[in-house]
Structure formats: structure tokens, C-alpha cells
Amino acid sequence: MKKLSFLLLPILLLVIISHVHSQLPSRAPVNWYVLQWPPTYCIQLNNENPPGRCIEPILEHNFTLHGLWPADANGYTISCTDSVTVNWNQLIPPIESTLNKFWPNLKEGQPKWSLWKNEYNKHGVCGGLRAKEYFDAAISINKKITLGNLFNYLKTSGIIACDSLAFTKDQIITAVQKVFSSPLHVYLRCPSTGKNATHGYLNEVVLCTDLVEGKYNFISCPQPATPQTCDKFQLLMLPHPQPQSTKAAQRFEEEIDETSPELEQSWAKYAFSI
Numbered sequence: 658m659k660k661l662s663f664l665l666l667p668i669l670l671l672v673i674i675s676h677v678h679s680q681l682p683s684r685a686p687v688n689w690y691v692l693q694w695p696p697t698y699c700i701q702l703n704n705e706n707p708p709g710r711c712i713e714p715i716l717e718h719n720f721t722l723h724g725l726w727p728a729d730a731n732g733y734t735i736s737c738t739d740s741v742t743v744n745w746n747q748l749i750p751p752i753e754s755t756l757n758k759f760w761p762n763l764k765e766g767q768p769k770w771s772l773w774k775n776e777y778n779k780h781g782v783c784g785g786l787r788a789k790e791y792f793d794a795a796i797s798i799n800k801k802i803t804l805g806n807l808f809n810y811l812k813t814s815g816i817i818a819c820d821s822l823a824f825t826k827d828q829i830i831t832a833v834q835k836v837f838s839s840p841l842h843v844y845l846r847c848p849s850t851g852k853n854a855t856h857g858y859l860n861e862v863v864l865c866t867d868l869v870e871g872k873y874n875f876i877s878c879p880q881p882a883t884p885q886t887c888d889k890f891q892l893l894m895l896p897h898p899q900p901q902s903t904k905a906a907q908r909f910e911e912e913i914d915e916t917s918p919e920l921e922q923s924w925a926k927y928a929f930s931i
């Protein structure tokens with residue numbers, strides 16, 4: 658009987674420990690730190706059906722964070738059906754102004770904090786991070802981009818946002834790699850339709866990180882999971898902001914017509930400012 662309890666105790670402990678941990682999936686070996694070029698994001702949004710609009714003015718000299726996406730050891734992003742309850746009203750206010758600087762919502766008409774909530778609920782949870790850890794991770798990885806914004810690394814390599822200049826993928830990758838102390842593999846992502854068949858628009862740059870002893874480090878993005886979305890283009894461009902789809906503007910106005918005078922007023926102010 659004594660012998661049996663010696664055997665049972667560790668088993669019982671294991672059951673308890675694994676139960677505590679089963680609330681969240683296990684930690685992902687890789688996290689994609691997905692930076693987007695706002696003008697390209699806005700072109701894509703305008704092309705959606707029905708078209709969406711970006712909040713103006715559209716940022717043209719900075720990349721912004723799209724999200725932090727957990728991936729497996731081969732580099733493929735992980736999806737899951739897990740969910741956790743988050744006290745957003747407690748979590749966000751102390752970090753809101755910090756997040757807004759590098760991770761702003763670009764899309765017009767979205768509920769408060771929706772970008773951050775969606776990114777955590779869709780991706781963050783799957784990497785086994787609690788919400789606080791997820792946003793702290795994003796903040797600490799952003800600090801590792803020592804020139805402040807990824808675009809500064811492109812600019813110092815002669816890559817600028819211009820509708821008449823295009824660059825090779827290697828030129829862009831080499832410029833991005835100046836973020837690291839030694840060259841690491843990164844992913845480039847493009848929308849399927851570019852300027853034309855040969856010239857694509859750069860949409861996103863993915864830097865990869867791991868988490869070791871509570872610290873995030875840049876690592877080489879694993880291959881072969883490289884998203885091939887820029888492959889069909891010979892050259893890439895960083896577009897300037899373009900006028901927002903008028904169809905979307907019309908739709909927006911129509912929606913406003915049906916709503917409160919207060920909102921109508923704010924639309925009038927908005928229209929005046931552009």
C-alpha cells in the first residue's frame with residue numbers, strides 16, 4: 658500500500674501540473690513579427706468587396722505592426738480554437754499610448770482596440786501567451802528595432818517610397834537585415850495583384866523571434882515555410898498613399914445618413930480635413 662502511494666503521488670502531481678497548463682496551448686518555438694507598409698495595406702482594403710477605407714492621413718514613412726503570430730518550428734503559422742477571457746479595460750489603458758505608436762489600427766470605422774483584441778484572440782492565444790505577455794512581447798520586440806522604425810533601415814539603403822522606383826527582393830532583404838547583428842532570413846509578403854505583372858507592392862516584412870528565458874531574440878525565419886507571395890514579381894515597390902476608394906467614401910456617407918447628427922458632424926469635420 659505504501660509502495661503504491663509512492664507511485665501514485667508523482668502521477669497525481671503530473672495530472673495537476675498538466676491540468677494547470679492545459680488552459681493555454683504550449684509556447685510556440687517561433688513568432689512572426691509582422692510589419693506592414695500602410696499604403697499597400699490601404700490599397701488592399703480599397704480593393705475588398707465591399708471596399709474598406711484607411712484612416713487618413715495614411716502613414717507613408719513608417720511601417721506599423723500588423724501582429725505577432727506564433728509559428729511552428731518549420732515557420733508555418735499556428736492556428737487554434739483556444740480562447741481565454743481577458744480583462745481589456747484593465748490591460749490596455751496603461752499601454753495604449755505605447756501601442757498606438759507602433760501598432761495603430763489603420764482601418765476606418767473599427768471598434769475601440771479591435772486590432773489588438775483580434776490579433777491576440779486569433780494568433781496570440783495559439784502561441785500560449787497570456788494577453789499581458791503578448792503585448793509586452795510586442796513592445797519589447799519593437800524596442801529591438803534600434804533605429805525606431807523598419808523604414809529607417811530601408812531609407813539608409815536608398816530604398817524609398819516612390820511610385821516610379823522599384824527594387825529587387827535582395828535589395829530589400831539586405832536593407833532589412835541591418836536590423837540584426839548578423840544576417841537572418843526574413844519573409845517578404847505581397848498582395849497577389851501588384852502595379853502590373855512584373856512590379857509588385859511590398860505589403861509585409863516578417864521578422865522572426867524566439868523566446869528564451871523570458872527574452873525575445875531575432876532568429877532566422879525557418880525555411881521552407883517562406884511565404885512565396887512576392888515570387889511572381891521581379892521587382893517590388895513601396896507605394897505612396899493613394900486616394901481612398903470613392904466607392905467606399907460613398908458607402909460611408911450613405912451609412913452616415915442613416916445615423917446620428919453627431920456622427921454626421923464628425924464626418925463633415927473629417928471631410929474638411931482631407
Ligand SMILES: *[C@@H]1O[C@H](CO)[C@@H](O)[C@H](O)[C@H]1NC(C)=O
Pocket residue numbers: 716718719758804805806809
Ligand atoms: C515614425 O517612426 C519614427 C521612429 O523612427 C517616429 O519617431 C515617428 O514619430 C513615426 N512617425 C509617425 C508619423 O508615426
Ligand SMILES: *[C@@H]1O[C@H](CO)[C@@H](O)[C@H](O)[C@H]1NC(C)=O
Pocket residue numbers: 820821852853854855856
Ligand atoms: C510596370 O510598372 C513599372 C512601374 O510603373 C513600369 O516601369 C513597367 O514598364 C511596367 N511593366 C509593364 C510590363 O507594364
